[in-house]
Amino acid sequence: MLAGKHILLIVGGGIAAYKSLDLIRRLRERGAAVTPVLTRAGAEFVTPLSLSALAGRKVYSDLWDLTDEAEMGHIQLSRAADLVVVAPATADLMAKMTGGHADDLASTLLMATDKRVLIAPAMNVRMWQHPATVRNLATLTADGVLTVGPNEGDMACGEYGPGRMAEPLEIVTAIESALGDGPLKGRRVLVTSGPTHEPIDPVRYIANRSSGAQGSALGHALAALGADVTFVTGPAEVPPPAGVDVVRVETAREMLAATEAALPVDAAIFAAAVADWHVAGSEQKIKKTGTTPVLEFSENPDILARVAQRDRDRPRLVVGFAAETENVLAHAEAKRTRKGCDWIVANDVSPATGIMGGTENAVTLITETGAEEWPRAGKADVARRLAERIADALGPA
Template sequence: MQGKRILLVVGGGIAAFKTPELIRLLRKEGVAVTPVLTRAGAQFVTPLTLSALANAPCHTDLFDLTREAEMGHIQLSRAADLVVVAPATADLMAKMANGFADDLGSTLLMATDKRVLIAPAMNVRMWDHPATQRNRDTLVEDGVLFVGPDEGDMACGEWGEGRMAEPEAIVEAIRGALAQTLPSLTGEAPLRLPPEAVIVPPAPPQPLRGRHVIVTSGPTHEPIDPVRYIANRSSGAQGAAIATALRDLGAKVSFVTGPATVPPPARVEVIRVETAQQMKDAVETALPADAAVMAAAVADWRVTNAADHKMKKDGSGNPPALEMVENPDILAWIGHDERRPRLVVGFAAETDDVVAHATAKRLRKGCDWIVANDVSPETGIMGGAQNAVTLITDEGAETWPRLPKDEVARRLAQRIAQALEDAPR
């Protein structure tokens, strides 16, 4: 793409935060980028940012008299090899489909004789709305190329189709669009592209569609009195990432979570609990399932004589005597229960002899796999953003490199999908 020229129209959506990275990647490929920022887009990214990254002026105003004396918007719209709209909001798509030209961005899109590639970005309900789908069909008929939208979590907290494609995917779509030997829009009739010319990413594979997986996550809180409890430093980040990865592979996920510091993923069944006994009851209610991933850091002990009022010092200097009893062993229970899922995955957080202790735990608990990790304070893993795990199965121990927790989750989800591949649904 060395030496190619892109006119980039930036629409007004939260996805505009990805546009600076898109410009950086294009510049790295030797592409000259001329940014055009809509008024709404300027609410999310500044002209200075786009101009600095593009090493070119960022255009914002249709009525720039100096340039308009030379019909600057016409020159801008035709000087590029390709016009790209990222993000393309529902409003911008509606303007393009219906011929509105009331600002610089929409005027350029009306005046251009070059191909146009758009990366839609909007709420899933807006994307699914019949009006947006009609506009999309019209734009396809008019020869507009599409990349995305993708499916996933959104800034509004919902989940579904409507996320703007990632900058790397947009760059590849631009590469493909520039490689097409199609004529420009120069005739009286608009250019009509065959359906196969429209760039739409393939739907991601969903090997776990029709499967039900239970995931436990986070710590448990075992009360001492109404204001104090026994807990651990688990953030719940790894469990949430696993639930997300399984969901993305098509599984129905029952997510049983203690009081974690990270929010639960969208589009899963969220079951909130506090104590170990509540977690066991929730898992039992969620059965049957094809697989269970027991990632929660469950407290081993609970207080049997928890007070119903705040415990206070009595002046004696003696601490209160707390009577402790062992909590239910949820992993051992589900590993030996008659309703046992086909695949049971446990977690072993250890501080020494990690593989030896985890291997013994796998046999003792009756689970198929154990995901073991070293949570010694110096590792920073407990509550951190990365994890270093060893997957222990009946075939032995497989050590993975230190990875972000979402990547650990994706690898584990893929292995679960492979393990369930031949099982009846």
């Protein structure tokens, strides 16, 4: 999707600047040309030589370079690109953009461009939550500036919270979405992901070993093909993909409500590992009393079947996942028939495979025409292949 596209990448000052090196590599892998612009502060963290070697192009940093400015180089730079990306976008750069400052090359380019701008904020959690940054972000969003991240996590300064720059692949997805005219453009797709947690009491719950990695990768791949993705996720270990509408839930019943609220959609992919049962939970922590407590189990709603068997608003394509530990294909085919879905993605999650909670998957795609076994691959590769099949099945919007 990025083949032939030209990205103007502004690298701000911050420890997250090292991620810009990998971002350039990822963009060039996808056929994009990248022209780096390095701020003075950014040069404290990465070198022009590193950026130039990866981009295969000159790095620009000085507004007053006479050779370039003799032909108004900053105007040409700002308008030759298909998209301007700021990564990392520091609090200072965001403030300059909001105030319309133009006192160095980066801020001047941002003022002079007639192209869309995507920022990937990165800063200390207190800076991110400061009222000035909150106001600046609101202004930039209202002005049409696109954002990706930040994520929550450990900071280089030792603090924890939101402020970590989005990962390079997340930024790539956001770039693809900003530029995308992919095969799923105009299509609405629902993805469920992650486990569900069913409370026993205020401190305990029933869960499973799903990390949410396959669902997150699938949301990423669908968005990269241009889909408008609603991503309903339980308490997953991995962050949701960028460029999607994230709805966070905890229980199966909450996931059902969020799923039904997202309809109608063109396709629904149920990658979540939903708990089969919930219990009549206690409002207080269950204490040890010398006797074993008795838990009363009730079945959770069957989200896949409810959507697949709807009389109205049924998606054109309903895809379920079948995580099995024995007789995988037989159980998966029976599930497809019983639930009424169009496709089932079957995988063996027995402990020896390491798939549940791991980084790879080995799946068999089961449709009404038969079973198609795919080789074991990284979950991102499996997601891309499935997203492409979904695009083929739906056709142009």
